[in-house]
Amino acid sequence: MNIKKWTLVFCLAVPALAALGAGQVVEEIVAVVNDDVITLSEVKAQHDIFYQQLRAQLQGEEFEKQYGLFKSRLIDSMITDLLLLQQARERQFNVMDQVKMNIEALKKENNIESDDGLRRALESQGMTLEAFTKQMEEQILKQAVISVEIESKIVVDDAEVANYYKLNLAQFTEPEEYKLKAVYLSFEGRDEEAIEALKKQIDDKLKAGGDFAAVAAELADAPMKEAKGDLGTFKKGELDKSLEDPVSPLKKGETSTWIKAKNGWYLLLMEERKESRLKAFEEVKKVVVQKLSDERRSVKLAEYLKNLKAKSYIKILKPNPFDGN
Numbered sequence: 067m068n069i070k071k072w073t074l075v076f077c078l079a080v081p082a083l084a085a086l087g088a089g090q091v092v093e094e095i096v097a098v099v100n101d102d103v104i105t106l107s108e109v110k111a112q113h114d115i116f117y118q119q120l121r122a123q124l125q126g127e128e129f130e131k132q133y134g135l136f137k138s139r140l141i142d143s144m145i146t147d148l149l150l151l152q153q154a155r156e157r158q159f160n161v162m163d164q165v166k167m168n169i170e171a172l173k174k175e176n177n178i179e180s181d182d183g184l185r186r187a188l189e190s191q192g193m194t195l196e197a198f199t200k201q202m203e204e205q206i207l208k209q210a211v212i213s214v215e216i217e218s219k220i221v222v223d224d225a226e227v228a229n230y231y232k233l234n235l236a237q238f239t240e241p242e243e244y245k246l247k248a249v250y251l252s253f254e255g256r257d258e259e260a261i262e263a264l265k266k267q268i269d270d271k272l273k274a275g276g277d278f279a280a281v282a283a284e285l286a287d288a289p290m291k292e293a294k295g296d297l298g299t300f301k302k303g304e305l306d307k308s309l310e311d312p313v314s315p316l317k318k319g320e321t322s323t324w325i326k327a328k329n330g331w332y333l334l335l336m337e338e339r340k341e342s343r344l345k346a347f348e349e350v351k352k353v354v355v356q357k358l359s360d361e362r363r364s365v366k367l368a369e370y371l372k373n374l375k376a377k378s379y380i381k382i383l384k385p386n387p388f389d390g391n
Contacts, residue, residue, distance in 0.1 A: 096384045097141060099148045104141070109387045113140060141382060147208060149374050154207035157214070161206040168202060216366045222358045230354050231347050238345045241302040244313060245338035247278050247295040252287045252330040261331065265324055268333065272321070278335050287330070297334070302342070309334065 094106040116136055124132060169184070178184050185195040231238065249268055251261055264285065271281050282295030290297070305313065309332060312322045316336040325332045 094384070096382070096387050097145060098379070098381045098383065099145055100152060100379050102148055102152065104144050104148065106384070106387055109140065109144065112144060113137070113388070116140075137388070141385065141387070145375075145380060145382075146371055147204070149371070149378060150208040150211045151204055153211045153215075153374070157211070159207055159210050161203060161210060164206055165199060165203050168206075169199065212367065215370055216363055220359050220362050220366065222355050222362070226358060227351060227354045228347065230358060231350065235344060238350050240340075240343045240345065242314070242342050243299060243301050243340040244305070244336060245299045246297040246313065247282065247335040247337050248290050248297040249278075249282045249286045249295060249333040250290040250330055251332075254330075265331065265333075278321075295335070299338075 095103045096106050096109050097104040117133065120129060120133055120136070173179070173181075173184055176187070178187060181195065188195055188198050251264055253261070256264075268281055268285050271285075272278065279294040279296070282290050282293075285291075286295065300310075302310070302314070306327065308327050309325060312325050313334055313336065316322060316334075316339070318336055318339050320336050322332075322334040322336075325334065
């Protein structure tokens with residue numbers, strides 16, 4: 067985001083799109099934040115970037131929902147970003163060494179040998195190297211403020227971590243897991259007599275020592291025929307209940323009776339089975355620490371931003387910047 071530095075008095079004194087002398091035009095101002103402004107072109111630029119990304123990922127109602135949320139929060143988000151950058155300036159943070167390191171890492175990761183090569187790659191995506199560098203610098207500056215003001219002050223002690231683990235054992239319990247093979251017979255195109263005859267043929271082959279995968283490849287219907295009976299691996303609760311109930315008591319190597327489902331008959335082989343397991347505290351300690359830290363970070367960041375806004379001069383001149391455009 068390119069922030070133009072106007073004085074507060076000047077910002078409020080100049081009407082939107084007013085002429086200054088011969089041929090000079092001042093951009094429309096959407097919001098004033100202390101001694102800085104957010105202009106309409108900056109808002110539109112932020113909007114267009116997100117809109118293109120969202121349109122590439124979502125469609126229909128979900129797109130409309132996420133797009134609506136984004137538009138409703140855009141001005142507040144830009145104000146927050148600007149406040150964090152102002153705090154970084156007050157503290158005289160200099161992150162250019164980190165920016166250079168990040169750019170070098172980016173070039174290496176993408177096999178780009180020079181700044182000119184990176185410039186061409188960025189221009190092919192509609193961005194200049196200067197704009198990209200500025201964007202990266204601002205992102206690092208904002209994170210630096212959050213790190214100093216919030217993250218450096220978060221402490222999670224071992225007692226809290228242990229207590230969370232004890233109170234949330236279910237969260238750290240791995241469910242049973244089944245690796246299954248299946249013979250599937252579709253109802254379609256067969257009467258009951260034909261299905262029973264085919265089931266008997268399969269049963270006889272297996273009782274005679276036939277390999278389950280080979281029998282499935284020979285006599286099962288698609289997709290189990292092509293998969294040679296490989297149904298996949300499932301955690302408890304992931305299978306349809308009509309299949310899971312008869313499968314759950316099976317031991318490794320055991321075969322179920324024929325199971326009637328909505329679309330056909332299944333014969334299931336328990337190829338591998340992992341029993342439910344509670345993960346040891348040491349296995350999950352880092353995860354718990356991160357979870358508790360993230361929760362505190364979220365609360366403290368909200369408080370910090372609320373206080374920062376309360377002590378700042380913020381005036382939104384155009385709360386609906388897209389109206390009439």
